[in-house]
Amino acid sequence: MFLEINQIKKAFGQGDSRVEVLRGIDLSLEKGEFCVLLGPSGSGKSTLLNIIGGIDSADSGEIVIDGEPMSHMKEKQLTMYRRRHLGYIFQMYNLIPNLTVRENIEVGAYLSNKALDVDELLKLLGLWEHRGKVPSQLSGGQQQRTAIGRAVVKNPDILLCDEPTGALDYKTSKEILKLIEQVNKTYGNTIIMVTHNDAIKYMADTVVRLRDGAIRDTVHNERRVSAEELEW
Amino acid sequence: MKRNPLNNRFLRDLRDDLGKYVVIALLMIFTIGFVSGFLVADGSMVKAYNESFTKYNVEDGNFRVQRRMNKAQWKSIEGLGLYLYELFYREFxxxxxxxxxxxxxxxxxxxxxxxxxxxxxxxxxxxxxxxxxxxxxxxxxxxxxxxxxxxxxxxxxxxxxxxxxxxxxxxxxxxxxxxxxxxxxxxxxxxxxxxxxxxxxxxxxxxxxEEFARYPDDTLYFNYAWKYADPPETETEENDRGEDLVKDLSKEIRLENYIPRYANQAIRFAGEDMGSDRAMMELLLYIMMVIIAFVFGVTISNTISREAPVIGTLRAMGFTKSELVRHYMAMPLLVTLLSALVGNILGYTVLKNVCAGMYYNSYSLTKYVTVWNADAFVRTTVFPIVIMAVVTWGVLRWSLGLTPLQFLRRQLRRRQMKRAFPLSVRIPFFDRFRMRVIAQNLPNYLILLAGIFFANILLIFGLALPQALDHYQEVVENNLLSKHQYIMQIPLDAMDEDHKLVSAFRMMEFVSETETENETAEKFSVYVLRTPTDSPYHKEDVMVYGVQADSRYVSGVPASEGYMQKGSAKGEAAGGSQSATGGETAGGSQSAAGEEAAGGNRSAEDAYPEVLISKAYSDKYDIFAGDRIELQEKYGEERYTFLVKGVYDYQASVCVFMEQKALGKCFDLGKDYFSGYFSDTPITDIDEKYIGSEINLESLTKVSRQLRISMGSMMYLVDFFAVAIFMVLIYILSKIIIEKNAQSISMAKILGYTGGEIGKLYIRSTTVVYLVCFVATIPAVSALIRYLMKVMIRLEMTGWIELYVGNKVYVQMLILGVLSYAVVAFFEYRKINKVPMDEALKNTE
Known part of the structure; x- marks a missing residue:
């Protein structure tokens, strides 16, 4: 397995106000697999994503990525782990306001030794004409595409997407999902996407439903539906 | 190596925030430029001064005789290993x-x-x-x-x-x-x-x-300069030879005056003074740099707060903390480097002349050539960059120490406020709002407080010193001991031990010729001591006045009966135990607690002469009634201890008053000995050749006159720096507060608040804090500046000038402070009006 998640537990607060957010999550993903984490607000899906991404820590359990366990990594090693293996896409685009589209993507490329060609990626993302613009000159969809470019250009082993379409309209959301799908197919990255949009589950290889910090069920789709065909 | 695309932000940051960078850079350029100019001018002039000894063949000393020396005298003196040169002069x-x-x-x-x-x-x-x-x-x-x-x-x-x-x-x-x-x-x-x-x-x-030859001999001063044929190699050797030479010369000629070069203030003073201001200038630079660095620190914190989600994303992507620290440090360092370079260019060109001008205002120095000063460059370029790097690095390590998740969630406070602090609803809404703005910006206001404190130190110094000099002049004028003080001069031949008969005759002649009919005249004695050689402060002469018991000019001098019967001030008994007591001998003072050790088994009341000290002495060294003071022979090692019985209200000089007969006993002077007259009207019946000098208002206020000339231009500069600091700080901090609240301001506009009303909320909070800080720091600043001045005068100057801070100074401070604030506030109000209403509706990018 490329990614193994064993008995991950996480709680916030102490005493009476202690809340168990993750109650022992087990999950295994193959390289190139597209996984959707589904669940209502507070189910623990974003927390799990952040722990996989090394920006949050588990109270117990272990995550092993490509044979490398994360649990005893110090801050610097975690940073290097993120740098080498991960790409992040958030609901908010968090672009650097005074860098152009191209430069924002180059920020991601700077971190990788196996970076993709920026020009090609710009074309793939449909941002070629906008490459010289700064984020404030772009629409929400264009900004999110730039954010995807920034994450993908690293050619990361795992692409972590936290509600990437949460702030977008239907049409733009579909465009973004198509793009992620295309990236997955083109570059073979493992993708873990957090969403509360039930329709998105059909485009995944594996769908993990979470409720109250535990996995309710894990479904392996026989056939992935293309993003184009999704309706909600 | 890959180029970091984040570097593309630098120029754009500079363009987007030009106002901020320009004001900070200007402040740095002027600070660095001025200090660089000062150090360059100082270094170049000190070099020129040191080289002038050879270049202009400066004498090894000079002496004056009453009459032109004859050839035989000339020859025998040159036989002492000297080259002699006539240096006659006449005064007009x-x-x-x-x-x-x-x-x-x-x-x-x-x-x-x-x-x-x-x-x-x-x-x-x-x-x-x-x-x-x-x-x-x-x-x-x-x-x-x-x-x-x-x-x-x-x-x-x-x-x-x-x-x-x-x-x-x-x-x-x-x-x-x-x-x-x-x-x-x-x-x-x-x-x-x-x-x-x-x-x-x-x-x-x-x-x-030809012109000089017109002046008749009886109007000339017969001064001779000498150079050693075999110049001394060390300062000690020069001193030893100087001391030997006076004895040898006295055997050949009757000296009226003798000044070896090492003791010649006209030659040495400038050299000793130049360079002494370096430490102060460098300190000014470093303090300014720390303040500017903290201003940068505040702006960086603000940027980090604004860009928190971006930083969180970058950290999540794998940017290390160090990479981001370096990224955010780059602009402050770049601006500092550019400012240092521009400052140094200005320092070497324009400002060097300003600083040299300050020296030329005080000293008549020869021409100098600007020399490259590597040390100055390091101090004005490397040091500021290091200060900036250390402060910003510290601020950034702290600010960027949060986790990526905290940045993504904008949880930037380490200790989250559980809930807003309670404010009574009885407090009007606008006031409550302002209180919350103040609470929100407390760290920024702390920087403002530190900046105002420092700026006020400069301002109070710049404004108070000229007034303190005026005040000093007034005080001296109002409490002169007498309108005229004449110091008699005993002819040198009356003290010639080799010709005792002539000497006795001359002395008798002197005594009879120095009697006066002037009814206001009153005899006094004076003996010059100095502060002890082991004093940590600047050594200075202390005049010990012996005044008559019922003096009309100095009243309240302690009776000396006890001392006359059994006492001695000499150091064998008292001075020997000084170090054992551990008592402070700084200004010559010791507490009475050490008396037993010092006085052995004698009663201290009887043992030492009781004296009054001048208020200047008391103020300068913090000596009061009950303390003991220890002074030393001006040209010897013998020490004298005196018991202070009170402080005499006399500010013109650091001096001691005792009964005339006690002074006679103390210094083994004859009972008829006297040194001069106090008088309220001019004494006209004593031949001027017996009057050594007259101490009058003019001579006593030389210090304040000179300080006014030499430091006058410097004071304006100090004021300029103070006002500049006020303006830059207020500008930067109000800007930050407005930027931080841009969304709220925009939303308030959408709700219907006018620009003026919003200004009242956000600008007036700063106004209140500024005014409170400004006024609250004044007492502390005033106390601190007096203390610093006291330390400086103790360490570097003879005499005493109190740094009097009159009400006028406070009024001026307030006017300058409020005016500089008003100018900045005007621009900030305009900025509030420019915040667009769609700001509140925009995405956070």
Missing amino acids: ALDNGSTLRVYQNRDQVNLVCLMEGEFPKKPGEIAVDRMYADNNGLKVGDTIRVAAAGGEESGAGSAEKTETAGEPNPGETWQITGLVALSDYSTMFSDNNDTMFDALKFGVAVVTP
């Missing part, structure tokens, strides 16, 4: 109230540096000292005139013949052909015994030999 009182000491132009020793114009070529022409000309508004081509007889008296307090100066040629004029610097008068001491030089009322000049 000019109609502008000053005294001009005129020499014939020199071609062998103490050569003259021509600063402007040309040397005189014929009688009637003169080249005057450059600084004297500047201070008296004279220039090449002007005419100067000797005062008419009975006209204005010389005010320079010059020794001996000054009073008669000018009489032989009233109305005589010279045309100024050039401005010069005499290498043996870099500082205008008319008399080597003066405590302060006088660049205003005393000057030197040179004329042609």
Whole structure:
């Protein structure tokens, strides 16, 4: 397995106000697999994503990525782990306001030794004409595409997407999902996407439903539906 | 190596926040430029000064005799291993109230540096000292005139013949052909015994030999300079030879005056003073840099707060903390580097001249050549960058120490406020709002407080010093011991131990000739001691006055019966135990607690002479009634201890008062011994040759006059820096507050609040904090500046000037503070009006 998640537990607060957010999550993903984490607000899906991404820590359990366990990594090693293996896409685009589209993507490329060609990626993302613009000159969809470019250009082993379409309209959301799908197919990255949009589950290889910090069920789709065909 | 695309932000940041960077850079450029200019001018001038000894063949010393030496005397003195040079001069009182000491132009020793114009070529022409000309508004081509007889008296307090100066040629004029610097008068001491030089009322000049030959012998001072044939190699050797030489010379000739170069203030003072301000200037630079670095720190914190989600994303992507620290440090360092370079260019060009001008205002220095000063460059470039790097690095390590998730969630406070602090609803809404703005920006306001504190120190110093000098002049004028103080001069031949008979006769003659009929005259004795050599402070002479028991001029001097019967002030008994007591001997003071050890088994009340000390002495060294003071022979090691019984309200000098007979006993002076007269009217019936000097208002206020000239321009500069700091700080901090609240301001506008109302909320909070900080820091600043001034005067100056801070200073401070605030607030109000309403509706990018 490329990614193994064993008995991950996480709680916030102490005493009476202690809340168990993750109650022992087990999950295994193959390289190139597209996984959707589904669940209502507070189910623990974003927390799990952040722990996989090394920006949050588990109270117990272990995550092993490509044979490398994360649990005893110090801050610097975690940073290097993120740098080498991960790409992040958030609901908010968090672009650097005074860098152009191209430069924002180059920020991601700077971190990788196996970076993709920026020009090609710009074309793939449909941002070629906008490459010289700064984020404030772009629409929400264009900004999110730039954010995807920034994450993908690293050619990361795992692409972590936290509600990437949460702030977008239907049409733009579909465009973004198509793009992620295309990236997955083109570059073979493992993708873990957090969403509360039930329709998105059909485009995944594996769908993990979470409720109250535990996995309710894990479904392996026989056939992935293309993003184009999704309706909600 | 890959180029970091984040670097593309630098120029855009600079363009987007030009105002902020420009004001900070300007403040740095002027600070660095001024300090660089100062260090360069100082270094270059010190070098020129040091080289002037060789370049202008400066004397190893000079002495004065009553009559022109004959050939035999000349020969026998040169036989002592010296080369002798005539350096005769004559003094003239000019109609502008000053005294001009005129020499014939020199071609062998103490050569003259021509600063402007040309040397005189014929009688009637003169080249005057450059600084004297500047201070008296004279220039090449002007005419100067000797005062008419009975006209204005010389005010320079010059020794001996000054009073008669000018009489032989009233109305005589010279045309100024050039401005010069005499290498043996870099500082205008008319008399080597003066405590302060006088660049205003005393000057030197040179004329042609033909012109000088016109002056009759009886109007001349027969001064001779010497150079050692075999120059001493070390300072100690120079001192030893100087001390031996005076004995040898006394055997050959009757000396009126003897000044080896190492003791010649006119030659040495400037050299010792130059360089002493370096530490202060460097400290000013470093404090300014720390403040600017913290201002940058605040702006960085604000940027980090604004860009928190971006930082969180970058950290999540794998940017290390160090990479981001370096990224955010780059602009402050770049701006500092550029400012340092521009500052240094200004320092080496324009500001160097300003700083050199300050020296030229005080000293008559020869021309200098600007020399590259690597040390100055390091101090004004590397040090500021290091300070900036350390402060911003610290701020950034702290600010970026949060986890990526905290940045993504904008949880930037380490300790989250659980809930808003409660405020009564009875407090009007606008006031409550302002309170919350203040609470939100507390760290920024703490920086403002520190900045205001420092700026107020500069401001109070810049404003108070000129007024303190005026106040000093007033106080001295109002509590003079007497309107005139005459110090008698015993002829040197009355003290000639080799010719005792002549000496006794001269003394008798002196005693009878120095009696006066003036009814206001009252005899006093004076003996000059100095502060102990082991004092940590600047050594200074202390005049010990012996006044009559029922003196009308100095009242309340303690009776000396006990001391007269059994006491002794001499150090064998008392001084020997000083170190054992561990008592402070700084200003010569010891607490009475050490008496038992010091006085052995004697009663301290009887043992030491009881004295009053002047208020200046008390204020300067914090000595009060009940303390003991220890002083030392001016030219010896013997020490004397005195018991302070009170403080006499006299601020003009650091001195001691005791009963005249006690003083006689203390210093083994005869019972008829006296030194001079206090008098409220001029004494006219004593031959002037017996009057060594007169201490009057003019001579006592030399210090304040000189400080006013030499530090006048500096004070404006200090004020400028203070106001600049106020404005920059307020500008940057109000800008941050507005930027931080741009969304709220925009939303308030959408809700219908006017720009003025919003300004009241956000600007007035800063106004309130500014005014509170401004007023609240004044007492502390006032106390601190007085303390610093006291320390500085103790360490560097003789005499005492209290840094009087009058109400006028506070009013001026307030006006300047409020005006500088108002200017900035005006622009900030405009900025609030410019915040667009769609700001509140925009995405956070």
